[in-house]
Amino acid sequence: MKKLILLICLFLLSTLITAQSAEKDLIKKTEDAAKTIDDTIKNGWKSKGKVTFLFNQASFNNWIAGGENSFSGNLGLDYKIDYKKDDYTWENRILASYGLLQTQNSSFEKKTDDQLEINSIVAKKTKSYWYYSFLVNFRSQFTRGFLYDKDVNGAEIREENTKFMSPGYLLVGPGMYWKKNENFKINLAPLTSKFTFVNSRYTSIPGYVDGSYFGVDANKSMLYQLGFNATAYYKFNIMENVSAENLLNLYSNYLEKPQNIDINYSLIILMKINKVLSANFNFQAIYDDDAFAGFQTKEVFGVALNYNF
Template sequence: MKRFLFAGLLLAAGLAGQAQDTTVKKLQTDATYTFKKDPNDTLSKTWKTGGVFNFNIAQGSLSNWAAGGDKFSLALNSLLSTYAFYEDGRRHWDNTLDLNLGYINTTSQGTRKNDDRIDLVTKYAYDISKKWDVGVLANFRSQMLNGYDYTDSSRTLTSKFFSPAYGLISPGLTYKPDKSFSIFLSPVTVRGTIVMDDSLAAKGAYGVDSGSHYKTEFGAFATVRFFKEFSKTISFKSRADFYSNYLHNPQNIDVYWTNLLAIKLGKGFALTYALDLIYDDDVRLFGPHSDAPRAQIRSMLGIGLSYSFSNR
């Protein structure tokens, strides 16, 4: 009897060991299993989002410097450029938002704003061919903080949030021969100028009638866009907007042109150069040149931190 009991225990132990060995092998196989995508699964992301954030800082100081200059200077500039692109078959919705803000502090002039911009562009379109689409484009531009025109003894308010602000709605056609270049054309565009500040509105600043907060224009609009990555480290982005007001001096075309060259200097650092030009026939500058419109030019060169992000 004892012999049969002992044999039974050995058999049970052997079966248990074999089962345990099978389980371990199965777990090892599952852990190293590579999941393969079903070839019939064609679902792709319809939203592509991302952007870049740049932060530049420059500081200088002088002590007993014979050539002269400010004893201390500090400049801070930031740029956030984001995008959100939606695509579903021939339909696509493209959105971009650019935010710029910069300040400079010097011993002689104190703290002043040297850059401030909000620029939102959204366009919903339908492809009618490989190189053409039809759709509606909208654009909003303004600034975040107060801006001033300075003299030796005083300062004058020139801008603030929604003073001015520009809004534009434009149905039209887009010609896009390749991924880096496109031209949008619209013969029927409504553009509005908003000046919410009472003191600026009373002066008739930015083309609004004196005492009015709004101005509406009707005309033709075109925008040319270019973006090219020449290498993994060098990219260039340019956009030029043109607007002609049918109701007042249509031959005087308003221009908004912005350019950004970015050169990566290693992980997390970049050199950027921005050049902007604005000409608005309805804008009279503050100060000694307030009698006629002038070309407004901004040029900024900076080296600093750079961070890119995307869901791709």
């Protein structure tokens, strides 16, 4: 009996070792295949893009429980254009979105989304998955943003607070780029210059306190920072026709409060119905104590019409 148990244990151990060895071999072959595909990509330009219209509507008629008629629409653009020449690559991505909400009892249309972001990385391959790189990242918005309140009579009022290039962010810096494949990339830039641009109109308001408007001092229109920047991109399939795309940006300013790390994280979940229709969930979380002492979050969910080109 003891011999039988021993033989069973030895068999299970042998099976486990063989399975682990086969798994490691499969992982290595998969990585080698991905590297081979990357090395054989043709030189020249390639591009792809997608336009998305996401909408949501609510309508009530004699609805005793109460409710307010509303309609919201969000138009988005995701465009990638890349160039390759032997060991050199130039990757560019434009993300743009704009959304409005109109409710029956509101005096104003309100923005649900307003984003313009351009990412560009020039890289030269070294060994394995590593590249020397130079990063350029630009972020701003398209139109004016407002703070909403009520006047003494209870009427809705608003005050302009932001606009295009107020704020506007520009990050530039050299670094190292690790790219396993198109779905998993990391860029580390230890000497990144960050410029925050604003309209001096907002920093010239009487009673304005230095640094209270996106970190920019009174009567100034720009803030310069030097620090460490890390960006990561990871996309995977949750299940068939359902994908999750993660974008993370971290920044630490060497010149002031380096422990206060700026965080910009985006999650895009795409639930594909067919070539044209999908259900989209977009989530964004930002921590930047120059703008607000806490997390800013944004969530957009709805049915979308998609056009790929």
